[in-house]
Amino acid sequence: LPFARAVPGYSLLYSPDGLAGTCIPECTGAFAANCETGQCTAVVGGSKYCSKCNKGYVPVDGVCVSATKRAQPTGCTPGDGVCTACTGDYFLLSGGCYNTKTLPGKAVCTGVAASSNGKCDTCANGLKADSSGVCPSCPEGCEKCATSGNTQTCSACLPGYYLSNNNCVKCDVNDGQITGISGCVSCAPPSNSPGTVTCYLAKSGSTNKSSLSGGAIAGIVIAVIVVVGGLRRKG
Secondary structure, three states: OOOOOOOOOEEEEEOOOOOOEEEEEOOOHHHOOOEOOOOOOEEEOOEEEOOOEOOOEEEEOOEEEEOOOOOOOOOEEEOOOOEEEEOOOEEEEOOEEEEOOOOOHHHOEEEEOOOOOOOEEEEOOOOOOOOOOOOOOOOOOEEEEEEEOOEEEEEEEOOOEEEEOOEEEEOOOOEOOEEOOOOEEEEEOOOOOOEEOEEEEEOOOOOOHHHOOHHHHHHHHOOEEOOOOOOOOOO
16 A cells, blocks of 8 residues: 555544554544543644543543543553553553554654653654653654754655655645645655656545556555554454
């Protein structure tokens, strides 16, 4: 598939068996349920998730789950609508615990230090976590980057951006001799410059069929995305 994660403004909602997922608008549906008003502010992998839940709930993988039905929600040490620490493969970010093995968590952190209460040890973007376990940010739209002196250069972009001269540019924005496409939310740069980006998915759901194989087109337009090795079974 051209992408196996949600595009900007959308979140990947797992099915109950953890074997498939559906992309829905961020901060809606299950991601809005029991989230405190105005608290869908945690940015994880380019999309927003709940940072504080209503009383009796805590954010785990961006969804507010009960803090009282079980002694401890999976991966989270409950506080007042937030997680105060994380356990197992979960890391702490913006009041919630996120799994390092599945999206959206693994887009930020891929490993936690042992007995660290959820401090990230290995950042997905290639930068080094600070002493608090927080991963430094890459420039806007950048998924992986490197730092040299005071300069950061991108080597890979988040969905919705294309790589141009070591920078990530939104799919609908022109950059030098590269032309963006209005409404495009998943794209790749042209093979030659000057040229127009290849748009995999537009806001309307249409695709640039002239530049995709039949299998790729089918992979884009299905509503439920099955990601091999990228999903886990929910407890």
